[in-house]
Amino acid sequence: MSIAYPFTAIVGQDDMKRALTIAAVDPGIGGVLVLGERGTGKSTTIRALAALLPKIDVVSGCLYHCDPRAPRPGLCAQCGKPSDTPEAKAITIPVVDLPLGSTEDRVVGALDIERALVNGEKAFQPGLLAQANRGFLYVDEVNLLEDHIVDALLDVAASGENVVEREGLSIRHPAQFVLVGSGNPEEGELRPQLQDRFGLSVDVRTPKEVATRVDIIRLREAFDRDRTAFRKKWARKESALRRKIQSAREALEDVDTPAALLETAARLCLALGTDGLRGELTLVRSARALAALEGKKVATLEHLKAIAPAVLRHRLRRDPLDESSADSRVERVITDLFSDGGD
């Protein structure tokens, strides 16, 4: 595999980087959608994240990366057996690519045809969803994904479990992953059901300042000339950020969420008219993850404000004739809410 560009060497694009690190801290947030024009570094940044993720413990030899310390019911059929004492192994959190043109059998898994033909065995060959369990599933150009693949994804992303009933197989296995999608909105809209599955959504734009552009080109060119040396140069920053994510993951449970913050989140969602509770939950979880990332013990209003656009921008009711962008609507409501003594 080619050497990835270092995450910390990406110039600007702070929203995208923050959303991705937050998702790495708390996988329960529900994925990140990155929309933007060409050449904004969407795909580079997401692939860079893979090289940055900390390690997790998995059951050795388990195809689904089951957690050896997790309660049995949530595990795959093999690890869920009461007699086993699982042997643990540390692996880097997996980032699995779901390329366009993938067929359903490789996404959800299917009968292992080689073993069936050669040995006459009925065995399950896990698909990409199995590999992505407890990790990330990345779909580049998510708006071009075939409908029947999207359908499979939607169901699994909601339930955290992949149920395969085909070719005489009856398998269910855990499939909890952080869904990361990127795309260019000019090439078509995303189905609203799919858009809903993403916890955070960011809009990326190309920087307009010449100085920033020069920085981007300079770094990228240096990287292209000698990838190994470039990575080495950034190794210190990379491992610093990796440690930060790791400790934030560990500290996450201890971050306090004041009741007032929950109320503010609810009021914010109410004022924007977002449907359902998911917006509020994600808002609070993201604020906590951000606090954990900053090494704070309490999630504050500042954290909430910082993350609100990413959480809410894609949850607003669509009004095709409203020219104002989702961002400005979120911002307007935030200012309204907090200017008249809302805090």
Place this chain on the structure above:
Amino acid sequence: MVATEAGPFWADAEWAAALLALMGPEMGGVHLRAPPGPVRDYWLDRYLQLSGQERLRKIPANIPEGRLLGGIDLGATLQHGKPIAETGMLGECDEQTVIVAMAERLPRNTVHHLCTALDHGAITVARDGIEATTPSRIALIACDEGTEEECAHGALTDRLGITLDMTALGIHDVDDEVFKRAEIKGAGNRMTAVTLGEEHLTALATLATSLGIDSPRATLAAAKVARASAALRSSLAVEEEDVARALRLCLLPKAQQLPEMTEPPPEPETEPEQTEDSEPPPMPEQPPPDEERLLEAALAQLPADLLAQLQTRSARLRQSSTGTAGEQHRHQQRGRPTGVFRGDHRRGGRVNILATLRAAAPWQPLRRREHTEHNGNPPTSHLHIRRDDIHLTRFQQRRETLTLFVVDASGSAALQRLAEAKGAVELLLADCYVRRDQVALIAFRDEQAELLLPPTRSLVRAKKALAALPGGGATPMAAALDLTRDMAERAAKQGTTMQYVLLTDGAANVARDGTRSREAGTADALVAARALARGAANGLVIDTAQRPQPRAKELAKTLRGTYLALPQADASTLNRAIRATTS
């Protein structure tokens, strides 16, 4: 070394070939706008000579996804009785330069896979029981024969460092050879040592900004090309000449706008604030190269007609940068595969090998035994496949629908009508993900009818295209109907069902030849209407006149379309009417 006086443009083509030979996958490739012919062939030959590659593998525009990425090898699988993977073309062409013909017709998925290979030098395959990451470091020559409306997809061209437009070149323009293979090799060794000064990098970034190029990929390619150009000149430092060449090859052809040459060049950095108590900032030793001068020099080296094209294109590029041809092509013959089902292949349909094998697999031991019992000897073939194992691929049955708005933008009420049409287009698009419809818009006024919004499903794109619509002038009805017929024929070829919505008061007053006369205009309009009526497209004529007149009704009758008088239609009534009538 380079004869810039004689045939400067061919010199650029020669340089492009040398640069590609030198840099290969490092710069992505060349977007070659040229019709097929001797000039293009000659250039490709030159490239082969300079690169030392024996031949160029060609990726046809209609290559199936399985062949491009790799999948199951049917012959070997059946022979060995177990699934055997086959490397796709992208994997086979690792470390090579490949050529793709008719890049403007590439389906969107093919574009995506090429982009992945260009970005990562590898492709990930997850299909037909096979899962692999295959190295695929390619350089791509994308031959684009497209016209203004149809051009290679922006995602692809963005990744190709050099754009070479040879549409205007004839065989007489072909000039002497400048480089030899040995020089390319020598330059390769020098490449890493070449220095690119800060001022030159800033110059390239500033130029890209002033030309309205958003994607940093173009500037990155320009920086690399400048470096390679210095190496080819046997120099160890990038000089102005190299920057100018990078500008011509990488930036100018991607320009979205031409900067005003009379104004001073845009100042990139904010002026350093001069405060009394601090020292004045140290002056750079050499003044930064004057970007405007560079640009002027580069423009002067382009053929005059190309420059004119660039100017007219700049406005249009914005909307056509997402080339639409491929997207529609994807659906045309076979629709999208949506699953497999057990069926009889003799009734037509495409056999899905993998599903068939899966269905047959569990029965193999049994059938082998059965065969032995029946015939007394063990079977000779590995696989026993019976008719009811056969699985076929199901393709999406539903046809694409395109709704084309043809809007009369003439006269005084034009602006209002355009606003309504715009609203209706957006409303239709807003629920397009339910209906999966495409929308397009033609506006006609004064002398001509113009396709303002090519078929699209993207709200973002539609909004951009509709942002500024001119109005006023005469009514070239015939031209509008002719263009509508063009669109209908194109849609029919792509297997799309088209319906059009004509918003007009029916008062035609421009004839086909451009003369202004009510009679000739009306007569021509009726002729055009009859021709359009012969096609398969369904029409809806909305009379927007304050007091509905018989002429629009007459037109609707000739078009064999539905007539609707809606003098005060707003966007949502319009949308309701359209959906009620056409669906």
